[in-house]
Each structure stands twice: as C-alpha cells, then as structure tokens.
Amino acid sequence: MNIQITPKPLKGRIPSISSKSHAHRLMIAASLCEEPCQVHISDMNQDLEATQNCLMQLSDESPVLDCHESGSTLRFLLPIAMALKNQASFFGSGRLPERPLSPLKEELEAHGCTFTTETDISFPPFDGSTLIYTGTGRLKGGAFQLPGNVSSQYITGLLFALPLLKEDSSITLTSKLESSGYVRLTLEVLECFGIRIRQEFSKNPKREQETLYSFVIKGNQKYKSPGEVTAEGDWSNGAFWIVADALSSFSQRTSEPSVSCLNLNKNSAQGDKAILSFVRAVRQTKKSKEKLVFDASEVPDLVPILAVLAASREGITEITHAGRLRIKESDRLATVHELIGSLGGDITELPEGLVINGTGKLRGGTVNGHNDHRIVMSAAIASILCTEPVIILGAEAADKSYPKFFEDFTRLGGEFHVL
Numbered sequence: 001m002n003i004q005i006t007p008k009p010l011k012g013r014i015p016s017i018s019s020k021s022h023a024h025r026l027m028i029a030a031s032l033c034e035e036p037c038q039v040h041i042s043d044m045n046q047d048l049e050a051t052q053n054c055l056m057q058l059s060d061e062s063p064v065l066d067c068h069e070s071g072s073t074l075r076f077l078l079p080i081a082m083a084l085k086n087q088a089s090f091f092g093s094g095r096l097p098e099r100p101l102s103p104l105k106e107e108l109e110a111h112g113c114t115f116t117t118e119t120d121i122s123f124p125p126f127d128g129s130t131l132i133y134t135g136t137g138r139l140k141g142g143a144f145q146l147p148g149n150v151s152s153q154y155i156t157g158l159l160f161a162l163p164l165l166k167e168d169s170s171i172t173l174t175s176k177l178e179s180s181g182y183v184r185l186t187l188e189v190l191e192c193f194g195i196r197i198r199q200e201f202s203k204n205p206k207r208e209q210e211t212l213y214s215f216v217i218k219g220n221q222k223y224k225s226p227g228e229v230t231a232e233g234d235w236s237n238g239a240f241w242i243v244a245d246a247l248s249s250f251s252q253r254t255s256e257p258s259v260s261c262l263n264l265n266k267n268s269a270q271g272d273k274a275i276l277s278f279v280r281a282v283r284q285t286k287k288s289k290e291k292l293v294f295d296a297s298e299v300p301d302l303v304p305i306l307a308v309l310a311a312s313r314e315g316i317t318e319i320t321h322a323g324r325l326r327i328k329e330s331d332r333l334a335t336v337h338e339l340i341g342s343l344g345g346d347i348t349e350l351p352e353g354l355v356i357n358g359t360g361k362l363r364g365g366t367v368n369g370h371n372d373h374r375i376v377m378s379a380a381i382a383s384i385l386c387t388e389p390v391i392i393l394g395a396e397a398a399d400k401s402y403p404k405f406f407e408d409f410t411r412l413g414g415e416f417h418v419l
C-alpha cells in the first residue's frame with residue numbers, strides 16, 4: 001500500500017498500545033507454566049501473532065516454528081525449543097533469515113545442539129517462509145558465554161530456557177551489556193513467574209583488570225502461573241506520538257501539549273521511555289545550534305524517530321553507538337539516511353551512527369518504507385515538519401508492530417489517502 005500524507009500538525013489523546021516486548025515475554029512465560037495463566041494483550045500485531053502460533057506448535061514432538069519477520073520470536077524460542085524438544089525447525093521471512101544468530105547458535109552447539117540448513121542466506125530477499133535452521137539434540141546446561149553488545153535477545157532467550165534444564169547454568173557476558181532495559185524486562189517477567197536468577201560480578205581470569213557480569217541459573221525450576229498478567233503500554237511505539245507532540249507544537253509555535261500518549265508506565269523497565277529525555281533535550285536546544293549527541297546503545301528501536309526529532313531542531317545532532325541498527329528489519333542506518341535525505345534533510349551515514357544537520361524543517365518527497373515498520377511510522381511523523389506532501393511506499397509494513405498506526409494517525413487529525 002502506497003500512501004500520500006498531507007503535512008499538518010497532529011492533536012489529541014491516544015491510548016498507548018500493548019508493549020510488544022512485554023507481551024512476547026508474558027506469552028512465553030505463560031506457555032511454560034503447568035497451570036493456566038491469562039495474558040491480557042490489548043493490541044496484537046504480526047510479531048506477537050508469530051510468537052503465539054509458534055508457542056502453540058511447541059506442544060508437537062518435532063515442532064515447526066514460523067517466526068515470520070520477528071527477531072524476538074526466533075531468538076527467544078531457539079533456546080527454549082531446544083531445551084524442550086529433541087528436534088525443532090525454525091522458519092522466517094523478509095530479512096529474518098539474514099539476521100545473525102551467532103554467537104548464540106555456537107553457544108547452543110557447544111551445549112548439545114546441532115543446527116543444519118539448506119538455505120543460502122547470500123540470496124535474499126526471502127519473500128516466502130524460508131527454513132533458517134533445523135535444530136537437533138537437547139540443550140544441556142553449563143557455562144554459557146556471550147558478548148553483551150550483539151543482541152540482548154540472545155540473553156533473553158537463554159534466560160528463559162536455562163531454568164528448564166536439569167543442570168545448573170551460568171551466562172557470562174564478555175562485553176558490556178547494551179539494550180539492558182530489555183534484559184531487565186525479561187528478569188522482571190521471570191521473577192513474576194517464580195523463576196530465580198542471581199546476578200554476579202566476577203574477575204576475568206584472562207584479563208585481571210576486567211570485571212565480568214554473570215547470571216547464575218539453577219536448573220529444574222518451574223514456571224509458576226501468577227494467574228493473570230497484563231502487557232503494559234509500549235514506549236517504543238508511544239515514542240512516535242511523543243515526537244509528534246513535539247513536532248506539532250514546534251510547527252504551531254506553541255508550548256501547549258498537542259498530542260498525549262496515555263497509559264505509559266514511567267517506572268517501566270522498557271529502555272525506550274528515554275524518548276522523554278531526548279525530546280526534552282531537543283526542546284531545550286531547539287534554536288541554540290549547540291551539538292547534541294544521542295547515544296543509541298540502550299535504545300536501538302528509537303533511532304529512526306530520533307533522526308526525525310533531530311531534523312526538527314537547528315544544528316548538528318549525532319546518533320552514536322548504533323552499529324546494530326544494520327541488523328534489524330532493514331539496515332536501519334542506511335534506510336534512516338535515505339528517509340531523511342528523501343524528505344530534503346541533511347544527514348550523513350557513519351559506520352555506527354548518523355549525523356543530522358537540522359534546520360527545523362523538511363521539504364517532503366517519496367520515502368521507500370523498505371518493509372520496515374519503524375521507517376514507515378517515522379516517515380509519517382516526519383510529515384509534520386514538511387512543506388510538501390510525503391508519499392510512503394509500502395506503508396503496510398507498520399503492521400509488524402502497530403497495525404492500527406494509520407487509524408490512530410487519522411484520529412489525531414493526520415490526513416492521508418491511498419495511491
């Protein structure tokens with residue numbers, strides 16, 4: 001679906017949708033309980049449906065799990081399925097077959113699993129469901145080592161799986177943990193389901209001066225149903241409305257709130273609640289032209305909308321520590337670069353970041369959504385800054401995390417038509 005948006009400020013109140021990250025975790029934990037557990041999720045999306053369908057398959061002897069385009073689904077369920085089954089096959093589509101599983105896969109191989117595939121990932125795109133791996137051999141506990149800066153999803157997957165094993169285990173992080181809010185969210189959910197995980201600091205025997213961070217996990221634990229749980233509001237998608245609020249008030253030269261996104265928990269473990277401090281920094285420096293630095297290491301999913309926010313101020317904003325944006329639904333450093341450039345903005349792509357030279361305005365133009373929900377939604381919000389219409393190619397990609405995004409956009413006064 002290609003759409004054309006007429007630029008205008010947005011106004012109104014919008015309830016936040018269920019957090020995709022929280023909902024994935026609650027569904028998984030609930031499915032691992034012996035007793036029933038009711039999980040309340042007010043808004044489903046393609047990724048959550050993928051997890052739900054995979055969890056239903058987990059009752060089969062050799063389950064076939066189609067993770068569609070959801071990195072979380074694959075990286076969380078890979079160790080869980082191998083802890084529960086002697087064989088499981090993992091399928092995916094879009095960019096998922098290309099997104100890295102190393103070094104998680106090698107750690108699973110070092111602990112009893114074998115993974116095979118005939119899929120050659122050097123020939124994307126993967127339009128249909130594609131076999132990523134068939135795993136055989138039960139996962140065994142023991143000492144696991146992972147870097148903390150490739151994907152926190154690997155750590156979450158192991159934290160879910162290892163308590164299910166007979167043996168005790170530990171996960172030691174060999175580099176600083178990034179996206180730590182996501183791991184905190186996992187630990188919170190595990191605790192709510194009665195799983196005990198100890199966190200420890202130890203000295204690296206190879207490099208004395210280095211401290212290693214570990215999770216110590218007893219085996220033979222049982223997930224205990226808390227009876228009923230509810231997914232909290234989503235800061236990652238709420239961020240689009242929070243930025244829409246700032247951009248709308250800038251364009252109307254008012255300090256009155258324009259858009260409010262409701263029911264977001266300020267005490268949430270979700271790292272993306274940091275959007276509030278990024279918006280505050282932009283409000284404070286809107287015209288000062290002083291250089292701002294946005295560190296993306298804890299908030300990778302905010303980067304596309306942060307680039308739009310950066311274009312709304314005058315001066316340089318650098319987004320740093322964003323290397324892993326290249327392994328998301330699109331190469332998000334390249335696609336954010338293209339997005340801002342297509343709308344007439346001045347942006348430079350760096351190996352691990354972006355530099356935006358903002359003027360407070362964008363021109364408008366045609367944006368390729370690159371089948372990436374966060375690029376599509378960022379382009380829609382960027383239209384508020386534009387003087388000419390914005391055409392978005394492939395706007396349906398928003399369905400991955402926020403199927404009613406354009407309905408909510410219209411509720412806030414946004415205007416678009418399908419081309």
Ligand SMILES: O=C(O)C1=C[C@@H](OP(=O)(O)O)[C@@H](O)[C@H](O)C1
Nearest residue numbers: 021072151152153179182300301
């Ligand atoms: O655990 C999670 O729910 C997520 C972790 C993050 O991934 P990385 O830790 O791989 O950056 C984030 O980008 C993703 O959208 C959701």
Ligand SMILES: C=C(OP(=O)(O)O)C(=O)O
Nearest residue numbers: 069070071072073301328
């Ligand atoms: C990267 C994302 O999700 P996942 O890794 O679960 O595909 C996202 O929602 O932006």
